[in-house]
Amino acid sequence: MKPMLELKNVSHVYVNEKEASLAIDSLELAVLPGEFVSLVGPSGCGKTTILSLLAGLFPPAQGEVLYAGQPVSGPSNKLGYMLQQDYLFPWRTIRDNALIGLEIMGRKTPQACRAVDDLLDEMGLAGTADRYPHELSGGMRQRVALVRTLASDPEVLLLDEPFSALDMHIKLQLEDLVQRTLRRLNKTAILVTHDLAEAAAMSDRVILLGRRPGRIRQIFDIPLDIRRLLPTEARRDPGFQDIFDSIWEELEAEDGKEGADV
Numbered sequence: 001m002k003p004m005l006e007l008k009n010v011s012h013v014y015v016n017e018k019e020a021s022l023a024i025d026s027l028e029l030a031v032l033p034g035e036f037v038s039l040v041g042p043s044g045c046g047k048t049t050i051l052s053l054l055a056g057l058f059p060p061a062q063g064e065v066l067y068a069g070q071p072v073s074g075p076s077n078k079l080g081y082m083l084q085q086d087y088l089f090p091w092r093t094i095r096d097n098a099l100i101g102l103e104i105m106g107r108k109t110p111q112a113c114r115a116v117d118d119l120l121d122e123m124g125l126a127g128t129a130d131r132y133p134h135e136l137s138g139g140m141r142q143r144v145a146l147v148r149t150l151a152s153d154p155e156v157l158l159l160d161e162p163f164s165a166l167d168m169h170i171k172l173q174l175e176d177l178v179q180r181t182l183r184r185l186n187k188t189a190i191l192v193t194h195d196l197a198e199a200a201a202m203s204d205r206v207i208l209l210g211r212r213p214g215r216i217r218q219i220f221d222i223p224l225d226i227r228r229l230l231p232t233e234a235r236r237d238p239g240f241q242d243i244f245d246s247i248w249e250e251l252e253a254e255d256g257k258e259g260a261d262v
């Protein structure tokens with residue numbers, strides 16, 4: 001199977017008026033179609049930089065970023081981005097918020113509106129389409145953000161800590177919902193998270209990055225029997241703790257004397 005996304009010998013340098021600093025260094029990564037991969041590692045190791053490069057927000061200082069074998073030359077609607085904040089527009093209804101990407105692309109057809117209403121139903125948001133963001137809870141708003149991301153039917157979802165601002169039980173519910181939906185739609189996903197259990201429960205592979213400048217320190221393949229489970233089931237599996245512990249131990253070793261700054 002050919003990779004959906006590839007980073008080939010990618011380095012990135014941020015330059016400001018005072019200095020140039022290396023954020024990621026000689027990174028090699030290939031993500032297969034339909035795969036769910038998480039990026040974890042110490043704060044500042046370059047996780048968001050990697051998502052930004054994949055999204056084509058800026059080019060790497062060195063190396064190649066490929067999407068379906070072609071160089072990424074700028075943002076594409078084949079890749080959807082979901083962030084920690086929902087960024088819903090308060091003056092637009094839930095339906096109109098969910099449709100905004102399609103509207104900008106000139107693809108807001110009656111069929112697209114029906115598809116968005118169906119996605120809102122699937123996310124447990126039936127009956128909210130004509131309401132406004134301030135009438136919804138944080139977890140509901142984040143589900144609207146997911147519908148907005150999925151509405152334009154991207155092939156890849158770049159998820160930058162999308163659950164980190166939510167209460168634990170809402171976060172667990174959303175992890176299951178997102179996992180179930182992405183599997184049904186056969187999407188490829190890359191999740192950046194500080195929550196190692198979330199990474200282990202949701203992913204096919206967990207990529208642990210080392211301290212800045214970001215390099216891959218270790219790749220953890222999640223066993224097939226755990227991958228098949230929904231995240232809340234995976235967390236209860238007898239084998240789950242061992243996986244969590246092995247990622248945690250490596251992260252602690254990476255962080256060394258400074259403690260686990262995740």
Ligand SMILES: Nc1ncnc2c1ncn2[C@@H]1O[C@H](COP(=O)(O)OP(=O)(O)OP(=O)(O)O)[C@@H](O)[C@H]1O
Pocket residue numbers: 014015016021023041042043044045046047048049050212
């Ligand atoms: N626009 C920028 N200009 C200069 N340096 C930057 C810029 N954006 C990020 N950096 C630096 O590059 C490094 C990588 O940042 P990045 O946000 O990718 O890390 P991260 O692993 O996502 O961090 P965190 O886990 O804290 O969110 C950090 O040291 C950060 O300070």
